[in-house]
Amino acid sequence: MKTLKFINILKSAFVATVVLTTACQPDEYELGQVLSKSELKYEVVQDSDDPNAVIIKALNPGTQPYWITPMGRSTKLQDTVRIPFAGDYTFVYGVISRGGVVQADPLVVTITTNNLNYVSDPLWTLLTGGVGNEKVWYLDLNADGESRYFAGPLYFYGTDDSWATVTEGQTVEGDVWNWQPDWKGNSWLMAAGDYGSMTFSLKGNAVITVDxxxxxxxxxxxxxxxxxxxxxxxxxxxPLHDSNRDGHVVNWGDIKLMSLTENTMQLAVLRDKALSGEDPCLLVYNFISKDYYDNWVPDDMPDPEPVLPAGWKDDVSKVIAVTDVITWKLSTSNPIDWANLDGSRMNGWNQPADYPDWLGVVDPSIYEGFSLQINSSTGAVVYTAPDGNVEQGSYTLDDKGFYTFTGINPSFPVVGWANFELTADKQLRILSIEKDGLGNLSGMWVGAKDPVKPEYIAYHLVPSVSGGAGSDPAAIVKGYLCSKTWKIDSDREYDVDAPWAEGRYQGPVIFSDYASWSWNPLPGEQYGAGEVGIDYGTMKFNEDGTVIIKQRVRRFTYEEELGGVTQTLVRRGLPQTGDVLETDEIVTLNGIWVFNLDTWSLKLSVDMLHPWTADYAVADWGNITVFRAEENVLILQVMRSQELSEEDAMPMGYVFVPVE
Incomplete structure (x- = not known):
């Protein structure tokens, strides 16, 4: 495609506009004879009813008119230029023909009246400050990377978006969409900086100056x-804009007004595909007035807060999957520090040698006896002071990580003059969570907020169980197994809510899908729960891998006529009226046990302690899954056999509590 070659020299702005206007025309013109000025025919007349309205007419057929007027350029054959203020105004008529471009001499029109109706619309006042005034606007991005009203200085809209969709909220058909990026998250859009100013003035004429x-x-x-x-x-x-898109728009003066208020303005220009290499869209630049910028006061921003990882509440409520009880102790390496409001540590002390002389020497023997035992199922807390004094209470943990305690009041020295204490509101806040290489909870930092300064005194807690198991899950489970002599919880000493609606963890046995329902029969209600008032014995796991089970065996018989012969049979399940108790004895079973952390399986070489009424229903009482292990409860599951029980196969969860 050829573009016109101009014989006469025009102002650079005029040439640039003509080139942009004609470059995309489908016709290919050859240079011919240029029209002379004497051949130019046009009219510039004032409306007799409104002398501020100047009517311009092009009278050269077959040519493209190009007017330069006080209110901008026009390529119409006839147009009306409305000038609000009195004064001398210059009009220039030109034509574009196959032979080139020619302009007539400038024509000065003197207007002696004002017509403020042209600028009386409220939008003119919002834009300029009104007749006789001017108004300064800034792009809403400064050198500090700060946008004071909008999310950022530049939004993107579909080509059919307009005042109707943005300000009036109308739904229209066509290319309608938007992306409103925040600058802080999308700083690649344009550099932070002082983009200058843009002044719209109605002092004598509608004039704009842009720096x-x-x-x-x-x-x-x-x-x-x-x-x-x-x-x-x-x-x-x-209008003010960025250098990244300076060459992406054909006509920066052809603007859609998307919104305009006393303090804010959004102006849209069309991104050109040929220039930008991207599909057309509206580039919507966001502006704020100088008055708004100068008087802007930052919002009272909330204090920064610790950001805890997903699932943190479960992490600190269960040191491993089977226990709701965690005993916390202070770290022997770095028990204390100070932290910012976002939870980050101020000093980063990690070893005793890191601590400064002005604080003191880390001596774990000073706080070795301290522990804080938290039960997430019951909300109970037990505080043991370094001197052995014990206080019991309760706690809550909210969604922001605040522990609030009642009934305990810890206060003791940790390092030098720095003490372990709660706030005046009896609170500690979780600042960060620590996990080992296997993803297991290995510690957490909690803080007591300083009543004056924006900081926390931070304490480093690590989970622990008796026997020095630390945070090794297998060692914790084994520690709980071996810590007590266990019995079946026929009296429901353990009774807590399950995580589903109306579900319970309670003995002696649990039938459940562990997601939506549970059934917990009492002794005498179902064979799995055993007989009423019967103690079925004890179970003791030893650290050397041996287990001793003292199992109460109660066999009932009954008579039944089979094939004309009366036979004595052993009752399966709960005894019935007329049954005879043939055996009631304690049998001692000595075996070995092995726990597998990968499958949470517990293998016994002998049968697990169980109600004898359910003895027939399980094929292997030594094949066990550990569902829960805590200091004061075990929930161990065995699988009911469909063949033996003549019922559906399903896990039976037996609840064990310590023997007093």
């Missing part, structure tokens, strides 16, 4: 606001 500080140029021109069409036309200047 493009980031582009290194100043511009001055005229503008006209079509309030009805919500269109802003700027001549010889462009």
């Amino acid at each position: 493009h500080k980031m582009l290194g140029r100043q511009e001055s021109g005229t503008f006209f606001l079509d309030a009805a069409a919500k269109k802003l036309t700027i001549t010889d200047a462009s």
Whole structure:
């Protein structure tokens, strides 16, 4: 495609506009004879009813008119230029023909009246401050990377978006969409900086001056606001914008007004595909007034807060999957520090040698006896002071990580003059969570907020169980197994809510899908729960891998006629009226046990302690799954056999509690 070659030399702005206008025309013109000035025919007349309205008419057929007017350029055969203020105004008529471009001599029109109706619409006042005033606007991004009203300085909209969709919230058909990126998360959009100012003035005429500080140029021109069409036309200047998109727009003066208030304005220009290499869209630049910028006061921003990882509440409520009881102790390496409000540690002390002389020497023997035992199922807490004094109470843990305690009041020295204490509100806040290489909970930092300074005194807690198991899950389970002599919980000493609606963890046996329902029969109600008032014995796991089970065996018989012969049979399940108790004895079973952490399986070489009424229903009482292990409860599951019980196969969870 050829572009026109101009014989006469025009102003650079005029040439650039003509090239952009004609470059995409489908016709290919050859140079011919250029029209002379004497051949140019046009009219510039004032409306007799409104002398501020100047009517311009092009009278050269077969040519493209190109007008330069005080209110901008026009390529119409006939147009009306409305000038609100009295004064001398210059009009230039030109034509583009196959032979080139020619302009007539400038024509000066003197207007002696004012017609402020042209600029009386409230939008003119919002844009300029009103007749006789001017208003300064800034792009909503400064050198500090701060956007004071909008999320960022630049939004993106579909080509059919407009005042109707943005300000009025209308739903329209077509290319309608938007992306409103925040600058802080998308700083690649444009550099932070002082982009200069843009002044719309109605002092004598509609004049705009733009100081493009980031582009290194100043511009001055005229503008006209079509309030009805919500269109802003700027001549010889462009709105403030970034260097990244300076060459992506054909006409920066052809602007859609998307929104306008006393303090804010959004102006849209069309991104050109040929220039940008991207599909067309509206580049919507966001502006704020100088008055708003100068008087802006930052919102009272909330204090920064610790950001805890997903699932943190479960992490600190169960040191391993089977226990709701965690005993916390202070770290022997770095028990104390100070932390910022976001939870980050101020000093980063990790070893005793890191601690400064002004604080003191880390001596774990000072706080060795301290522990804080937390039961997430019951909300109970037991505080043991370093001197052995014990206080019992309760606690809550909210969604922001605040522990609030009642009934305990710990206060003791940790390092030098720094003490372990709660706040005046009896609170500690979780600041961070620590896990080992296997993803197991290995510690947490909790803080007591300073009543004056924006900081926490931070304490480093690590989970622990008796026997020095630390946070090794297998060692913890084994520690709980061996810590007590266990019995079946026929009296329901353990009774807590399950995580599903109306579910319970309670003995002596649990039938459940462990997701939506549970059934917990009492002794005498179902064979799995045993007989009423019967103690079925004890079970003791030893650290050497041996287990001793003292199992109560109660066999009932009954008579039944089979094939004309009366036979004595052993009752399976709960005894019935008329049954005879043939055996009631304690049998001691000596065996070995092995726990596998990968499968949470517990293998016994002898049968697990169980109600004898259920003896027939399980094929292997030594094949066990550990469902829960805590200091005062075990829940061990065995699988009911479909073949033996003549019922569906399902796990039977037996609840064990310590023998007093």
